[in-house]
Amino acid sequence: MRALTYHGATDVRVDTVPDPILEAPDDIILRVTATAICGSDLHLYHGKIPQTESGDIFGHEFMGVVEEVGSEVSAVSGVYAGFIHGFLFGDAFDKGLTFKMGQTHVQRFLPERLEHIEAGRLQPELIITHRLALEEAPLGYQLFDKKQDDCRKVILVTGAAAGTLGADHEYA
Ligand SMILES: [Zn+2]
Numbered sequence: 001m002r003a004l005t006y007h008g009a010t011d012v013r014v015d016t017v018p019d020p021i022l023e024a025p026d027d028i029i030l031r032v033t034a035t036a037i038c039g040s041d042l043h044l045y046h047g048k049i050p051q052t053e054s055g056d057i058f059g060h061e062f063m064g065v066v067e068e069v070g071s072e073v074s075a076v077s078g079v080y081a082g083f084i085h086g087f088l089f090g091d092a093f094d095k096g097l098t099f100k101m102g103q104t105h106v107q108r109f110l111p112e113r114l115e116h117i118e119a120g121r122l123q124p125e126l127i128i129t130h131r132l133a134l135e136e137a138p139l140g141y142q143l144f145d146k147k148q149d150d151c152r153k154v155i156l157v158t159g160a161a162a163g164t165l166g167a168d169h170e171y172a
Helices: 040-045 089-095 107-116 132-145
Strands: 002-006 012-016 026-036 061-069 130-133 154-157
Touching: 012 132, 040 132, 107 130, 130 132, 132 154
Parallel strands: 130 154
Antiparallel strands: 002 012, 026 061, 026 154
């Protein structure tokens, strides 16, 4: 499969990597149809997370189609993948640090927001400034990182040919 991979600070490339396989009974394999670049991806992009290694695949804001499920999976309600091993929890443990974490407030307000979206009062897609092919992901990272071309949110579409979506496509 094709994936955005890390090769050092601000050096990301789209490479061919091994296809995923089910490893645990609660794994799923998702065929990604679109993904977004998150502000938190920029910490990785800048090389600020020490455990990031050359060849690591970035991205956690994706959507797609479930292609395969492990033996213990009966339903898939939502998918969110993070990069939790990038944080040095062992070091934090040694120093006695306390973490407080939680899901963003988005979850709590989701029903109300969906109501506004369905009624046409809220258009969350207006935040999208760039739609690019996955193959153009390095350009997307650069635009988003430097806030070039008034970049606010980049959507990467898998399977699209580079140059076909436009670097400044406004969502209609
Ligand atoms: Zn995110």
